[in-house]
Amino acid sequence: xxxxxxxxxxxxxxxxxxxxxxxxxxxxxxxxxxxxxxxxxxxxxxxxxxxxxxxxxxxxxxxxxxxxxxxxxxxxxxxxxxxxxxxxxxxxxxxxxxxxxxxxxxxxxxxxxxxxxxxxxxxxxxxxxxxxxxxxxxxxxxxxxxxxxxxxxxxxxxxxxxxxxxxxxxxxxxxxxxxxxxxxxxxxxxxxxxxxxxxxxxxxxxxxxxxxxxxxxxxxxxxxxxxxxxxxxxxxxxxxxxxxxxxxxxxxxxxxxxxxxxxxxxxxxxxxxxxxxxxxxxxxxxxxxxxxxxxxxxxxxxxxxxxxxxxxxxxxxx
Amino acid sequence: xxxxxxxxxxxxxxxxxxxxxxxxxxxxxxxxxxxxxxxxxxxxxxxxxxxxxxxxxxxxxxxxxxxxxxxxxxxxxxxxxxxxxxxxxxxxxxxxxxxxxxxxxxxxxxxxxxxxxxxxxxxxxxxxxxxxxxxxxxxxxxxxxxxxxxxxxxxxxxxxxxxxxxxxxxxxxxxxxxxxxxxxxxxxxxxxxxxxxxxxxxxxxxxxxxxxxxxxxxxxxxxxxxxxxxxxxxxxxxxxxxxxxxxxxxxxxxxxxxxxxxxxxxxxxxxxxxxxxxxxxxxxxxxxxxxxxxxxxxxxxxxxxxxxxxxxxxxxxx
Numbered sequence: 001x002x003x004x005x006x007x008x009x010x011x012x013x014x015x016x017x018x019x020x021x022x023x024x025x026x027x028x029x030x031x032x033x034x035x036x037x038x039x040x041x042x043x044x045x046x047x048x049x050x051x052x053x054x055x056x057x058x059x060x061x062x063x064x065x066x067x068x069x070x071x072x073x074x075x076x077x078x079x080x081x082x083x084x085x086x087x088x089x090x091x092x093x094x095x096x097x098x099x100x101x102x103x104x105x106x107x108x109x110x111x112x113x114x115x116x117x118x119x120x121x122x123x124x125x126x127x128x129x130x131x132x133x134x135x136x137x138x139x140x141x142x143x144x145x146x147x148x149x150x151x152x153x154x155x156x157x158x159x160x161x162x163x164x165x166x167x168x169x170x171x172x173x174x175x176x177x178x179x180x181x182x183x184x185x186x187x188x189x190x191x192x193x194x195x196x197x198x199x200x201x202x203x204x205x206x207x208x209x210x211x212x213x214x215x216x217x218x219x220x221x222x223x224x225x226x227x228x229x230x231x232x233x234x235x236x237x238x239x240x241x242x243x244x245x246x247x248x249x250x251x252x253x254x255x256x257x258x259x260x261x262x263x264x265x266x267x268x269x270x271x272x273x274x275x276x277x278x279x280x281x282x283x284x285x286x287x288x289x290x291x292x293x294x295x296x297x298x299x300x301x302x303x304x305x306x307x308x309x310x311x312x313x314x315x316x317x318x
Numbered sequence: 319x320x321x322x323x324x325x326x327x328x329x330x331x332x333x334x335x336x337x338x339x340x341x342x343x344x345x346x347x348x349x350x351x352x353x354x355x356x357x358x359x360x361x362x363x364x365x366x367x368x369x370x371x372x373x374x375x376x377x378x379x380x381x382x383x384x385x386x387x388x389x390x391x392x393x394x395x396x397x398x399x400x401x402x403x404x405x406x407x408x409x410x411x412x413x414x415x416x417x418x419x420x421x422x423x424x425x426x427x428x429x430x431x432x433x434x435x436x437x438x439x440x441x442x443x444x445x446x447x448x449x450x451x452x453x454x455x456x457x458x459x460x461x462x463x464x465x466x467x468x469x470x471x472x473x474x475x476x477x478x479x480x481x482x483x484x485x486x487x488x489x490x491x492x493x494x495x496x497x498x499x500x501x502x503x504x505x506x507x508x509x510x511x512x513x514x515x516x517x518x519x520x521x522x523x524x525x526x527x528x529x530x531x532x533x534x535x536x537x538x539x540x541x542x543x544x545x546x547x548x549x550x551x552x553x554x555x556x557x558x559x560x561x562x563x564x565x566x567x568x569x570x571x572x573x574x575x576x577x578x579x580x581x582x583x584x585x586x587x588x589x590x591x592x593x594x595x596x597x598x599x600x601x602x603x604x605x606x607x608x609x610x611x612x613x614x615x616x617x618x619x620x621x622x623x624x625x626x627x628x629x630x631x632x633x634x635x636x
Contacts, residue, residue: 107442111485123497124425127473133494134476137458144452144527155445158452159489160482167429167477167495167542176451177485179441209462224485 001059001084002043002309003075003093003261004036004277005066009285023294031281031291036094037062039277043306055314059084066095066261071225075261079268090238090312091265091272097281097291099246099301103274104239105257106266107153108188108229109181113222114139114199116163119215120172128211132174133163135206135217140176142198146191152183153257154191177224183257185229185267196221227259230266238271241311246275249304278302319377319402320361320627321393321411321579322354322595323384327603341612349599349609354412355380357595361624373632377402384413384579389543393579397586408556408630409583409590415599415609417564417619421592422557423575424584425471426506426547427499431540432457432517434481437533438490446529450492451481453524453535458494460516464509470501471575472509495542501575503547503585514539545577548584556589559629564593567622596620 008029010016018027027034040060047058063074075093079085116132140158148154156178163174180195182188199219207216232239234255246253258274265272278301281291292298326347328334336345345352358378365376381392393411397403434450458476466472474496481492498513500506517537525534550557552573564571576592583590596619599609610616 109442123475123477124427124471124473124499127471127475131462131476133458133479134462136479137455137462137476140451140455141459144449144455153442153445155442157441157445157486157488158449158455158482159441159485159487161451161454161489161492162480164476164478164495167497168475169477170475171477171479174479177482179485181442 001061001078001088001091002040003061003063003091004040004095005033005064005074005261006037006062007064007067007070008032009067024290024292026288026290028287028289030289032096032284032289033066035097035279035281035291036277039094039302042302043309046306050318052310052318053316054310055316056089058309058313063261069225072227072261072264075264079264088265088270091262091270092309092312093261093274094277094305095260095274096284097277097279097301099251099253099276099278099304101254101256102239102242102246103258103260103262104234104255105183105231106229106263107181107183107257107259108185108263108267109179109225109227109259110188110192111177111179111223111225113175113177113224115173115175115220115222116203116217117173117220118217121170121214123168123170126170126214129170129214130206130210130212130217131170132217133171135202136163136174136176138205139199139202142202143178143195146194148191149187152187154182154184154187156180156191156195182229183231188229227263228267230263231257232266232271232273236271238273238312242273242275242308245308245311246304249300249307251304275305275308276301278305319379319396319406319409320358321379321381321409322358322413323351323382323392323579324355324380325382325385325388326350327385342608342610344606344608346605346607348607350414350602350607351384353415353597353599353609354595357412357620360620361627364624368636370628370636371634372628373634374407376627376631381579387543390545390579390582393582397582397588406583406588409580409588410627410630411579411592412595412623413578413592414602415595415597415619417569417571417594417596417622419572419574420557420560420564421576421578421580422552422573423501423549424547424581425499425501425575425577426503426581426585427497427543427545427577428506428510429495429497429541429543431493431495431542433491433493433538433540434521434535435491435538436535439488439532441486441488444488444532447488447532448524448528448530448535449488450535451489453520454481454492454494456523457517457520460520461496461513464512466509467505470505472500472502472505474498474509474513500547501549506547545581546585548581549575550584550589550591554589556591556630560591560593560626563626563629564622567618567625569622593623593626594619596623
């Protein structure tokens with residue numbers, strides 16, 4: 001399966017009119033990932049024109065939900081509910097122009113909103129009862145103390161916090177949004193479990209430290225995002241063949257970890273990588289996003305990427 | 319000085335039309351503190367009609383800023399900048415109908431908004447840099463651990479919290495609004511100092527625990543409210559005379575601590591109390607606020623309160 005994603009980070013209604021200056025094209029989403037979609041169509045036409053035959057079928061896909069809260073739902077659907085879900089032996093996502101790196105690691109993430117609730121009351125008259133802000137603060141302090149490995153890179157972040165309505169009231173609610181990430185599924189699961197244990201312990205501690213006569217602190221964890229971690233071994237065919245194909249065309253690709261559509265197959269143990277669509281570009285995720293379609297660099301990158309795809313699919317002949 | 323306050327807790331534009339049902343009057347602010355203002359005028363007329371002479375002059379005042387964010391600014395002005403500021407030997411505020419208590423303690427409060435700022439960054443790529451939410455959480459946890467005396471009653475509250483804009487970003491700012499109160503000026507000052515020390519230590523701890531390569535956590539404390547604590551000794555003339563006057567009229571007043579206009583003179587060591595305007599009332603600070611002006615109870619309370627005022631001012635004769 002070869003995919004590029006149809007969605008962008010921009011909200012509906014964003015002006016996506018393309019402005020051309022010489023060989024440079026400007027538009028939100030032009031490089032991430034519109035160019036790749038056009039390149040996949042070019043690949044299909046080229047394969048047809050040259051009557052290329054491959055050992056395995058190649059299924060070209062335009063998918064949704066790659067960006068942000070999309071949570072990789074398009075590719076997730078393809079691998080869990082789509083009609084070809086049991087026939088996909090390898091997955092290549094073509095995402096953004098750069099051909100100088102191959103993504104072989106999928107940074108997984110878990111994001112949730114933790115809401116602490118309590119009885120609330122007057123700051124002076126009800127002093128001594130449980131306060132959801134103290135429970136939350138205790139959880140955040142403990143979160144900040146977690147030790148995570150540098151390799152595989154694993155991170156946590158207390159990102160957004162809120163709660164309370166009046167300076168002279170013990171609040172009824174406080175909440176924190178948390179972002180957990182790791183290149184390793186195992187480390188991410190461990191971090192997630194530790195984080196949930198910390199939250200539970202903080203609630204218990206607050207319910208012990210202060211009075212629950214008016215009610216106890218309760219907690220609710222709502223998932224905001226869940227992207228599985230995974231990776232494709234460096235010595236796997238898909239990485240070796242793609243690397244060789246790019247090198248044969250003069251590129252020296254680095255091997256990196258990132259969060260892409262490839263996370264889903266990686267997490268399922270299916271060989272998967274991300275490669276580029278060729279040419280150059282920049283300012284992805286900004287309104288000033290651009291690509292350069294200058295022919296030499298553009299075709300050179302496309303040729304290298306198509307070669308990588310054919311190497312993985314098994315070139316038989318023309 | 320005898321005062322009643324002109325302001326209410328209600329926002330400008332609130333419908334304050336009085337509705338009468340028998341002897342009950344309904345209107346926002348009718349008891350707290352409109353009735354007292356009318357009662358002061360009745361006192362003045364009664365004193366004139368009976369040609370009452372007192373040892374000390376009585377200055378009747380209608381003041382502003384008693385409620386909420388007003389921070390007692392009216393009475394504060396009278397005692398610090400007003401033309402009579404050096405001539406006030408005793409202060410009685412007539413506030414709300416109830417004649418069954420005399421406020422002899424002034425609950426002081428300090429309220430501030432503590433803003434923690436940091437460099438901010440990407441939750442995964444910039445992991446390891448200081449995060450203002452961790453500094454804030456550390457301060458809140460330590461605040462929650464402060465031990466305060468039950469007597470004089472002293473309280474603290476983490477009331478409102480906020481910060482951060484995106485789940486995948488280390489925030490640039492986090493803030494907490496804090497409410498500190500005490501019946502004792504000394505305890506309030508101690509609590510305030512402890513709280514500020516905790517904030518400073520939490521910032522330092524975060525700047526030590528994580529990287530400041532992109533910038534360090536800084537903090538800014540903005541005062542939201544500052545009401546001094548104070549009290550008038552139980553054996554002072556003002557408390558003894560007022561208590562005796564109310565008892566002579568059949569009331570059995572309790573002695574309480576609260577936050578009233580009397581806080582200001584109390585904090586300056588000037589004898590001060592709060593008494594009631596007579597009659598009954600309820601639902602203060604709500605749109606359903608009411609008083610009952612039924613003559614017997616109303617005049618009985620008014621007479622008792624005027625007697626208290628005359629006892630304090632020194633009744634000479636008629």
